[in-house]
Amino acid sequence: MAFPRPRSVFERLPAYRAGKPAYSDAYKLSSNENPFPPLPSVLERASTELGRMNRYPDAGMAALYRSLSARLGVEEDQLAGGTGSVGVLFTLLAAFCEAGDEVVYPWRSFEAYPIAVDLAGATGVPIALRDDASHDLDAMADAITEATRVVLVCSPNNPTGPVVTRDELDAFLARVPSDVLVVIDEAYAEFVRHPAAVRGLDALAGRDNLVVLRTFSKAYGLAGLRIGFLVGPPAIASVVRTATAPFAVTDIAIAAAVASLEAVDELEQRLEAIVAEREDVMTALRADGWDVPDTHANFVWLPLGADSLDFAAHCAPVSVRAFDGEGVRVTIGDPEINAEFLTAAARWRAAR
Incomplete structure (x- = not known):
């Protein structure tokens, strides 16, 4: 049958x-x-939103984008929110990849990378880490072909911990073609204390093929509310916002994220x-x-x-x-x- x-x-x-x-x-x-545990001010703001759970959330995530713009010094049209940085990544790959495309990423790295790549219909090209558990960016650059559509960089790398430095990323980006999208996954950026570590937001200037992923799950302690975001060129952020399912992020999560930014x-x-x-x-x-x-x-x-x-x-x-x-x-x-x-x-x- x-x-x-x-x-x-x-x-x-x-x-x-x-x-x-x-x-x-x-x-x-x-x-x-x-x-x-959640900060009292964050818990109070999120709890208030529970009283209006019969209403759809703001699909435009206006309050989130205003707060992030003020906090990070970026324009609102550079932002795209989603259900954690991993949710944004799945949407991004679905929007930019199709059958025949390749996605280069480090390995071992975040367990969701190969899943997201396969679901987008693309082919994953995992590149082994160096002996010190850090990215081998030279090998990743060597792996880029005409079929490469996206390259993922995870700093600090999950699950091994090392960062990519500013000099390493600059040298790497100099080798990446302008039509290949580079994604810097900075889910753990707030814990970084390495003086030479790359800061993805600083690397964005003047680049149309680079985006940064951030999340409220780790440092901000909002893992259970599922909220993260992308920062990048307005044209890319617009595509991701369009591809994101309507009402994906709840007003409860948005309220908690905004309160967290105010309680920094x-x-x-x-x-x-x-x-x-x-x-x-x-x-x-x-x-x-x-x-x-x-x-x-x-x-x-x-x-x-x-x-x-x-x-x-x-x-x-x-x-x-x-x-x-x-x-x-x-x-x-x-x-x-x-x-x-x-x-x-x-x-x-x-x-x-």
Whole structure:
């Protein structure tokens, strides 16, 4: 009997795997969530919007764009919002790619990249990271062909942590043809303290083929509300806004995002606490003999290879994110939970 069949891509498309649940939120170091609860001012603003949930949200996201324009120093027509930066990425690739196009991206990097590429009908061209877990931008530039439509750059790289520097990106962009779209994914930009790290917004000037992705999920702690955005040339932002499903972002999410931008000083204190804890965790791991790449996000990466799944099981009840055959990513959480993880990691090494 015949029945409706999806596109053939679904015969090979892997499902996105969310971080492993834990018996309490505090023990969940597998999803790169912000460990702090919502700021009272943000929670109050979002809660107010609950009282009008019978109304459709503002499809134009006007309040969000006004606030982002003022905060980031960009024009409103350079912005396109969506359901997290990953939602914006899916929309962007669907709008700019079709069958026969290629998308170059680093690997290992964000797990959603190959899924988004395949769903857009394009062909992924993954390029291996360097030995220090950073982007090999020379190899990525070498991989660009006449079929290349988009190149993805993730800084800091998820799940390994290193950044792309300004000089590295400038040299790379000099080799990218003007008709190839370069996407800088900066989901963890607010955690970066590397003095030479690229800042995607600074790189936009004078370039018509470059966009930057940002999110409110990580530093701002709005992961559950799903809101992110793109900054880029007005012509590209306009296409993405057109391709985004109507009413994709709720007014609750928009209100929380705007309130977060207004509470940036309070959020900055939280960011500094997370960054300081990250440095302490990385220092402790290295002192215990672990090979930990430089990280400028809110996580650390342990390149455990074939031992990744066993190590993740060993860390219970702390939940960490294992990438089978590659490594384990551990989010920076509450100091007490980080200490439990470090104890488990030390016991693992002692037993080897």
